[in-house]
Amino acid sequence: xxxxxxxxxxxxxxxxxxxxxxxxxxxxxxxxxxxxxxxxxxxxxxxxxxxxxxxxxxxxxxxxxxxxxxxxxxxxxxxxxxxxxxxxxxxxxxxxxxxxxxxxxxxxxxxxxxxxxxxxxxxxxxxxxxxxxxxxxxxxxxxxxxxxxxxxxxxxxxxxxxxxxxxxxxxxxxxxxxxxxxxxxxxxxxxxxxxxxxxxxxxxxxxxxxxxxxxxxxxxxxxxxxxxxxxxxxxxxxxxxxxxxxxxxxxxxxxxxxxxxxxxxxxxxxx
Amino acid sequence: xxxxxxxxxxxxxxxxxxxxxxxxxxxxxxxxxxxxxxxxxxxxxxxxxxxxxxxxxxxxxxxxxxxxxxxxxxxxxxxxxxxxxxxxxxxxxxxxxxxxxxxxxxxxxxxxxxxxxxxxxxxxxxxxxxxxxxxxxxxxxxxxxxxxxxxxxxxxxxxxxxxxxxxxxxxxxxxxxxxxxxxxxxxxxxxxxxxxxxxxxxxxxxxxxxxxxxxxxxxxxxxxxxxxxxxxxxxxxxxxxxxxxxxxxxxxxxxxxxxxxxxx
Amino acid sequence: xxxxxxxxxxxxxxxxxxxxxxxxxxxxxxxxxxxxxxxxxxxxxxxxxxxxxxxxxxxxxxxxxxxxxxxxxxxxxxxxxxxxxxxxxxxxxxxxxxxxxxxxxxxxxxxxxxxxxxxxxxxxxxxxxxxxxxxxxxxxxxxxxxxxxxxxxxxxxxxxxxxxxxxxxxxxxxxxxxxxxxxxxxxxxxxxxxxxxxxxxxxxxxxxxxxxxxxxxxxxxxxxxxxxxxxxxxxxxxxxxxxxxxxxxxxxxxxxxxxxxxxxxxxxx
Numbered sequence: 001x002x003x004x005x006x007x008x009x010x011x012x013x014x015x016x017x018x019x020x021x022x023x024x025x026x027x028x029x030x031x032x033x034x035x036x037x038x039x040x041x042x043x044x045x046x047x048x049x050x051x052x053x054x055x056x057x058x059x060x061x062x063x064x065x066x067x068x069x070x071x072x073x074x075x076x077x078x079x080x081x082x083x084x085x086x087x088x089x090x091x092x093x094x095x096x097x098x099x100x101x102x103x104x105x106x107x108x109x110x111x112x113x114x115x116x117x118x119x120x121x122x123x124x125x126x127x128x129x130x131x132x133x134x135x136x137x138x139x140x141x142x143x144x145x146x147x148x149x150x151x152x153x154x155x156x157x158x159x160x161x162x163x164x165x166x167x168x169x170x171x172x173x174x175x176x177x178x179x180x181x182x183x184x185x186x187x188x189x190x191x192x193x194x195x196x197x198x199x200x201x202x203x204x205x206x207x208x209x210x211x212x213x214x215x216x217x218x219x220x221x222x223x224x225x226x227x228x229x230x231x232x233x234x235x236x237x238x239x240x241x242x243x244x245x246x247x248x249x250x251x252x253x254x255x256x257x258x259x260x261x262x263x264x265x266x267x268x269x270x271x
Numbered sequence: 272x273x274x275x276x277x278x279x280x281x282x283x284x285x286x287x288x289x290x291x292x293x294x295x296x297x298x299x300x301x302x303x304x305x306x307x308x309x310x311x312x313x314x315x316x317x318x319x320x321x322x323x324x325x326x327x328x329x330x331x332x333x334x335x336x337x338x339x340x341x342x343x344x345x346x347x348x349x350x351x352x353x354x355x356x357x358x359x360x361x362x363x364x365x366x367x368x369x370x371x372x373x374x375x376x377x378x379x380x381x382x383x384x385x386x387x388x389x390x391x392x393x394x395x396x397x398x399x400x401x402x403x404x405x406x407x408x409x410x411x412x413x414x415x416x417x418x419x420x421x422x423x424x425x426x427x428x429x430x431x432x433x434x435x436x437x438x439x440x441x442x443x444x445x446x447x448x449x450x451x452x453x454x455x456x457x458x459x460x461x462x463x464x465x466x467x468x469x470x471x472x473x474x475x476x477x478x479x480x481x482x483x484x485x486x487x488x489x490x491x492x493x494x495x496x497x498x499x500x501x502x503x504x505x506x507x508x509x510x511x512x513x514x515x516x517x518x519x520x521x522x523x524x525x526x527x528x529x530x531x532x533x534x535x
Numbered sequence: 536x537x538x539x540x541x542x543x544x545x546x547x548x549x550x551x552x553x554x555x556x557x558x559x560x561x562x563x564x565x566x567x568x569x570x571x572x573x574x575x576x577x578x579x580x581x582x583x584x585x586x587x588x589x590x591x592x593x594x595x596x597x598x599x600x601x602x603x604x605x606x607x608x609x610x611x612x613x614x615x616x617x618x619x620x621x622x623x624x625x626x627x628x629x630x631x632x633x634x635x636x637x638x639x640x641x642x643x644x645x646x647x648x649x650x651x652x653x654x655x656x657x658x659x660x661x662x663x664x665x666x667x668x669x670x671x672x673x674x675x676x677x678x679x680x681x682x683x684x685x686x687x688x689x690x691x692x693x694x695x696x697x698x699x700x701x702x703x704x705x706x707x708x709x710x711x712x713x714x715x716x717x718x719x720x721x722x723x724x725x726x727x728x729x730x731x732x733x734x735x736x737x738x739x740x741x742x743x744x745x746x747x748x749x750x751x752x753x754x755x756x757x758x759x760x761x762x763x764x765x766x767x768x769x770x771x772x773x774x775x776x777x778x779x780x781x782x783x784x785x786x787x788x789x790x791x792x793x794x795x796x797x798x799x800x801x802x803x804x
Contacts, residue, residue: 014394015394015397015410017366017369018366018411041618041621041622044618046678046760047678051678052680055675055676058673062670086572086573086576087577089569090577124790128790129782129785130749130752132753133752133753133782137778141590142587142590145578145579146577151587220665224756256661320715346718349714349715349716356711356712358708359708361712362709362730363731364731364734365726369726376713376716377718381719381725384725
């Protein structure tokens with residue numbers, strides 16, 4: 001084989017992969033920043049090594065106590081789940097209904113500027129807070145129990161559904177709105193006839209998604225006292241009832257998987 | 272020298288795609304393989320470098336039996352078989368040079384491969400070959416910034432980087448416009464003689480097969496029904512190969528793609 | 536396509552319409568029944584519900600004006616929160632990548648690995664961060680380690696699942712080409728898989744970091760470090776003006792986090 005090396009060529013050339021970041025100063029600078037950050041972060045975080053070192057025997061005790069999980073207090077578990085389901089259903093219903101006015105407020109194309117800013121602010125604030133923080137505030141305001149859970153998840157749904165719905169409204173076919181206006185319809189009539197029909201299919205799909213999402217979240221907000229299976233779990237943990245706690249955990253996982261499947265199936269059917 | 276004897280390939284329990292093929296290719300001859308879609312051209316080529324596992328038969332490259340090789344032995348054998356693909360099969364997000372050097376992956380160790388620290392001889396060879404096909408100035412461009420013809424040149428250079436003892440080209444021009452595909456055929460033809468390399472080309476375009484290759488092999492339903500020089504490839508031969516079959520304009524994707532991705 | 540054509544045929548259309556209508560009413564009735572059941576059966580003392588607006592506004596009034604006297608402490612806790620989110624995200628990468636590799640159909644070494652990978656992903660995703668935190672606080676005691684581990688254990692499922700999908704969606708052809716050069720499996724991955732999933736990888740990690748910032752603000756409520764510890768303490772001592780300051784700080788942090796992720800997305804992708 002006549003190797004190409006024998007062909008006429010210049011001095012042996014070199015090639016190096018062009019670096020990911022062209023500027024060497026930025027390249028090495030980023031590396032230094034990263035290392036410095038890691039040192040700072042690990043150095044400043046308060047690790048309680050003494051307590052951590054007890055972790056393994058504790059883990060053994062917890063898992064030892066947790067296996068096999070027991071369903072001996074099945075009625076308690078069932079009550080918790082029923083409550084979670086009720087919280088999720090009511091919060092979804094309220095949240096999906098209330099998200100409509102907020103979405104209208106937060107859609108730039110149909111809301112006047114001051115209203116728009118107010119609507120956006122409500123949505124941004126309700127999205128900034130983790131539901132657990134909202135839950136703890138509602139528990140402080142209205143006491144322990146499912147009411148706090150419903151209020152929390154309603155707010156959570158308004159934030160999530162409201163944002164997506166507002167984006168949907170901003171992308172509607174504007175011709176239908178103009179057609180309604182040209183017939184002399186008022187603002188509400190225009191909304192009702194030209195805007196809502198366009199966003200309805202999306203809203204139905206979102207409701208299913210939100211029901212699934214609220215069911216998950218209801219297991220969590222209970223940990224700070226807002227009712228549902230989360231409260232049952234927290235109680236079991238607090239009483240060192242690890243076998244019951246693990247049983248609850250397994251059932252939560254199973255229910256979440258099932259609900260994810262059902263919600264996905266329904267959304268596929270609708271679309 | 273490539274010797275294929277009694278090659279059979281059958282997917283599952285269906286009728287075999289290849290029914291006992293025999294083919295010997297010597298020296299620096301350019302052999303074109305023609306046939307309708309589904310005649311087994313792609314499967315045959317992929318059996319040679321074992322991207323498709325032959326069901327039975329024997330394939331020998333310069334005396335080495337390829338069909339029975341396993342793992343590291345198979346990889347070592349594959350280094351000696353260059354392949355050029357219909358869809359170029361470049362790594363779009365890497366540079367042209369990295370794509371070209373990827374042809375050396377069978378030779379360098381993993382550390383060299385990951386850090387792109389290839390031996391100086393490889394880099395020199397890459398530049399020489401890229402100059403030969405006229406893409407050296409693109410070395411540090413991303414592969415997806417090139418045009419189709421340029422991308423196929425990268426594909427050819429990558430295959431040549433392997434220092435192959437045989438070059439397989441699976442519909443190398445099917446994704447290119449007529450002018451560019453002529454250029455690629457000229458390139459393959461001249462490289463074969465420059466590097467004294469046997470080249471097997473699956474091709475649809477019978478006119479190009481006649482013009483640029485020394486020998487034409489015709490497949491139909493997994494059986495070889497023509498083997499001869501282009502001047503013997505007459506109307507009868509053409510009818511025998513394509514007869515009763517719609518002359519295909521668009522070749523479906525090769526088997527590997529059909530299985531793994533529908534968006535090809 | 537053929538089905539559509541059938542549906543368009545008049546006969547089929549008419550036959551299906553009443554059935555669809557029936558399903559529609561059935562679903563509505565079912566929804567109504569479920570809602571009625573939920574409202575009647577739930578364990579709520581209704582007078583409290585009517586009193587709730589008063590209670591909420593009175594709580595709001597007690598929060599005003601926000602008390603900035605513990606701002607220094609709050610900022611420190613905020614930095615700790617960011618550290619937890621960032622370190623946990625970084626460390627997660629090292630676990631999530633191998634898991635996504637074995638959980639992707641086209642790269643997994645064998646079926647046992649595939650199911651192991653999927654099991655890890657599902658169990659990680661099904662347990663919420665705060666429940667993971669509960670578990671790790673019980674094991675390692677209150678503190679940032681429990682928080683970091685909780686965020687990590689939840690993020691593995693998230694990053695792993697999305698990366699696994701990215702790996703499954705790669706273009707097969709470069710893989711074939713690399714195999715044809717005689718490259719070993721590791722080299723094929725380095726050349727044909729890694730470059731293809733790189734953009735998805737950055738996008739997923741940035742997205743998860745953003746989520747983790749939010750999640751790490753609540754870890755402290757179960758004792759796993761960060762701003763939540765001070766929040767819980769202030770609520771327990773009814774220091775509502777401080778609570779208000781913390782809430783404002785959390786909004787600020789989340790907005791800054793969103794701005795940074797937006798910037799990173801534009802720069803990196």
